[in-house]
Amino acid sequence: MCGIVGYAGKNRAVPYLLEGLEKLEYRGYDSAGIAVAEGGALRVTKTRGRISNLEALIAAEHQSPATVGIGHTRWATHGKPNDVNAHPHRSMSGRFCVVHNGIIENYLQLKAALQAEGYVFVSETDTEVIAHLLDKSWDGDFVSTVRKTAAQLEGAYAICVLCSDCPDQIVCTRWGSPLVLGVCESGTFIGSDVTAILRHTNDVYYLDGHETALVDAHGAVFFGKDGAAVDKQPRRIEWNLSAAQKGGYEHFMLKEIMEQPKAFSDTVSPRITADGTIAFEDFRLTDDEIRRLRRVAVVACGSAYHAGAAGKYVLEKLTRLPVEIDIASEFRYRDPVLDEDTLVVVISQSGETADTLAALRLANERGCKTLCIVNVVSSSIANEGGSVIYTHAGPEIAVATTKAYSAQVAVLYLIAGYLAGKKGLLDKEQLAAYCKDLSAMPALIQKTLDDCEKQIQALSQMFIPLEHAYFIGRNLDYACAMEASLKMKEISYIHSEAYAAGELKHGTISLIEKGTLVVALAAYSDVFQKTLSNIKEVKARGARVLAVSTERHVDALGEVDYRILIPDCNPLFSVTLEVLPMQLLGYYTARARGCDIDKPRNLAKSVTVE
Numbered sequence: 136m137c138g139i140v141g142y143a144g145k146n147r148a149v150p151y152l153l154e155g156l157e158k159l160e161y162r163g164y165d166s167a168g169i170a171v172a173e174g175g176a177l178r179v180t181k182t183r184g185r186i187s188n189l190e191a192l193i194a195a196e197h198q199s200p201a202t203v204g205i206g207h208t209r210w211a212t213h214g215k216p217n218d219v220n221a222h223p224h225r226s227m228s229g230r231f232c233v234v235h236n237g238i239i240e241n242y243l244q245l246k247a248a249l250q251a252e253g254y255v256f257v258s259e260t261d262t263e264v265i266a267h268l269l270d271k272s273w274d275g276d277f278v279s280t281v282r283k284t285a286a287q288l289e290g291a292y293a294i295c296v297l298c299s300d301c302p303d304q305i306v307c308t309r310w311g312s313p314l315v316l317g318v319c320e321s322g323t324f325i326g327s328d329v330t331a332i333l334r335h336t337n338d339v340y341y342l343d344g345h346e347t348a349l350v351d352a353h354g355a356v357f358f359g360k361d362g363a364a365v366d367k368q369p370r371r372i373e374w375n376l377s378a379a380q381k382g383g384y385e386h387f388m389l390k391e392i393m394e395q396p397k398a399f400s401d402t403v404s405p406r407i408t409a410d411g412t413i414a415f416e417d418f419r420l421t422d423d424e425i426r427r428l429r430r431v432a433v434v435a436c437g438s439a440y441h442a443g444a445a446g447k448y449v450l451e452k453l454t455r456l457p458v459e460i461d462i463a464s465e466f467r468y469r470d471p472v473l474d475e476d477t478l479v480v481v482i483s484q485s486g487e488t489a490d491t492l493a494a495l496r497l498a499n500e501r502g503c504k505t506l507c508i509v510n511v512v513s514s515s516i517a518n519e520g521g522s523v524i525y526t527h528a529g530p531e532i533a534v535a536t537t538k539a540y541s542a543q544v545a546v547l548y549l550i551a552g553y554l555a556g557k558k559g560l561l562d563k564e565q566l567a568a569y570c571k572d573l574s575a576m577p578a579l580i581q582k583t584l585d586d587c588e589k590q591i592q593a594l595s596q597m598f599i600p601l602e603h604a605y606f607i608g609r610n611l612d613y614a615c616a617m618e619a620s621l622k623m624k625e626i627s628y629i630h631s632e633a634y635a636a637g638e639l640k641h642g643t644i645s646l647i648e649k650g651t652l653v654v655a656l657a658a659y660s661d662v663f664q665k666t667l668s669n670i671k672e673v674k675a676r677g678a679r680v681l682a683v684s685t686e687r688h689v690d691a692l693g694e695v696d697y698r699i700l701i702p703d704c705n706p707l708f709s710v711t712l713e714v715l716p717m718q719l720l721g722y723y724t725a726r727a728r729g730c731d732i733d734k735p736r737n738l739a740k741s742v743t744v745e
């Protein structure tokens with residue numbers, strides 16, 4: 136979604152701002168803009184569309200020598216994606232310019248009050264209230280004015296402000312949306328995520344909620360919620376910018392698919408001890424609390440929800456705890472039944488998804504034990520979770536998740552084994568065998584990718600003209616079908632549905648006719664025979680079936696039209712292999728259809744609005 140950059144330093148700001156905005160393009164946006172402090176005035180350049188439009192405008196309009204500036208990519212929420220609604224927004228006096236990520240929930244009340252006092256609004260955005268509030272709160276002190284303004288805002292915000300009276304400085308603050316700062320030789324950089332500043336430094340300061348930073352060319356001074364100075368230490372980001380670049384691949388998505396052996400291994404291997412047990416760096420439940428758990432609730436959105444769906448089957452099988460799985464936007468408004476013996480597992484790649492964050496806060500308020508599976512270090516969900524287990528997938532740039540999904544599933548396997556061990560449901564040998572099977576997975580992931588890429592490329596040809604596709608499966612295969620179907624629809628724009636195979640005959644089978652393409656996920660041994668019956672049902676109605684199964688079932692597959700075979704593995708981990716050809720299928724179909732794979736229409740990488 137929206138992205139923020141800022142720079143105060145010795146050099147010209149414009150090239151740094153544009154470079155930072157380009158690094159944030161992957162988040163999804165529909166307009167972009169910058170503001171720079173030029174002597175006593177603030178100069179704003181902004182436009183609808185891609186950053187290349189903004190570059191063209193800047194090239195035509197000015198070669199600003201300014202060394203301080205802010206920039207923004209906007210993903211429209213309040214008001215159309217047009218030039219006027221693009222950020223930065225200027226205050227009525229022209230003293231302030233602001234860029235903002237998040238949503239101001241009380242903006243209508245604030246706007247009405249400001250209008251009553253004569254403030255004139257030019258845009259439809261919620262952000263413009265911040266600009267005018269800055270004018271209204273101006274007391275001659277830049278930091279104090281921003282703090283007084285932020286205190287009136289409800290909702291989520293990360294804001295960066297320029298003030299014409301303080302042309303060498305930027306002030307930023309946040310609540311609910313992230314901001315990161317980096318200080319180096321050439322100046323101080325601000326970004327809504329680290330990819331915007333990693334080219335300059337790996338040592339970054341994460342601004343905490345309600346903290347404010349006063350930034351200039353020499354560094355940043357931080358103030359806590361109460362306004363007192365805070366001594367912050369930088370954190371080292373272990374990955375470098377090349378991890379966030381295409382590295383010779385045509386698309387980030389393909390690169391990230393191919394990185395899954397490493398993502399899985401980096402996530403799993405540090406948690407498996409030499410004697411074959413599982414250990415986490417931040418698992419705050421005591422053995423006693425684990426034994427007292429009565430149920431588990433898994434909450435997430437999109438693919439993270441699908442990872443949770445796979446985790447549900449494994450967790451229930453191993454821990455014998457009832458596991459319910461919920462979409463975060465449903466969970467938060469259904470007044471869920473929760474208590475202190477419920478473990479709420481929250482899953483999020485970005486750690487910033489608004490509904491998932493709200494669900495976590497609800498679970499925390501209700502006194503549940505919360506455990507967050509997160510990829511982005513120090514993100515809001517990571518900061519607010521009771522315990523945090525990081526997926527070490529590295530930066531994921533493509534909007535459609537692949538390696539983060541696989542790493543999330545890997546963490547769920549680890550949690551299931553860990554809890555089962557603590558509850559005495561897996562003895563020492565069984566746990567060691569489970570860990571051995573898990574450790575074998577990266578090599579099997581690699582083998583699957585190597586074996587099936589060419590075949591998938593060929594099979595994708597028959598998906599190109601499709602308007603509809605169906606993905607069916609049972610149990611773990613159903614969890615995979617949901618993810619496979621999402622991968623297909625979100626990047627190739629082919630309508631697809633995932634169905635629990637046994638449920639088809641309760642309605643949806645009426646859509647199956649001669650030639651309908653049905654992808655049958657049939658890898659999980661426990662239900663293989665049952666899924667086979669469902670394959671026969673759709674075949675009998677004329678469907679063409681592409682089955683995904685394992686080598687151990689090859690003979691039983693019978694007369695499916697096309698088959699993809701994955702290697703045999705511990706059946707509980709089959710989703711991890713089975714999803715790989717499905718990711719490639721979505722990718723190659725979208726590629727053949729000429730779609731914008733890394734930035735599909737209407738989608739954003741980090742969904743920070745509900």
Ligand code: F6R
Pocket residue numbers: 436437438439440482483484485486487488491534535536621625740741742
């Ligand atoms: C689909 C996809 C999304 C995300 C969802 C949750 O490919 O990436 O469905 O999984 O928006 O995002 P996070 O994991 O950041 O909370």
